[in-house]
Amino acid sequence: MTAPAAISGPTNGDIASATHGCWLPLREAVREVGSLEHLYRLARDGKLPSRDDADGRIEVWITDADRSDAALAGSLEARLARDGTLPSRPEATGSVEPSVASEQVTSAISERIGMLLAPLVEGYERYVELARENGALSERVASLEHELHALRGAAMADGQALERMESRLQALEDVNLAMKQLFAGRREQ
DSSP states (O other): OOOOOOOOOOGGGOOOOOOOOEEEEHHHHHHSSOOOHHHHHHTTTTTTOEOOTTTOOOOEEEEEGGGGGHHHHHHHHHHHHTTTOOSSSSGGGGOOOHHHHHHHHHHHHHHHHHHHHHHHHHHHHHHHHHHHHHHHHHHHHHHHHHHHHHHHHHHHHHHHHHHHHHHHHHHHHHHHHHHHHHHHHHHHH
């Protein structure tokens, strides 16, 4: 697999040393770092900045130091060497190029690993998406609760004002009735 061209990375102070690397979709990032656990570890340690691409998919910044293609190929050759299939070092055969068989085995294993990791990456992407939605909904709930509290306060204040007005109206009606009785009593005299 050919690594994407290096571009200058994020300028965040936490990852200032991450000047060589590239933005990758999560699936490619898992392949580049070698395992989902390693990707999680980078995220947990705060070394995995992320962003949304133009299509709304999540991309992460993978530094050249985080890539493990060479480590994966090296461990495969070491494992095959223990089984007696390949020499542990290319120099032992007089060749410095990896064997074709080794590349085919590495390719086949990488494909199978990719197939196994794809559902995990999809689950992780869904988890991140749901976490974002949950955060947005939590903010909305807090806003609506604040608005509801303000409306209840306004309703209470309006209710109290209504009670005061009703009390004044009753007092005016009582005064009006008293004045009618007073005028009626004067007419009769």
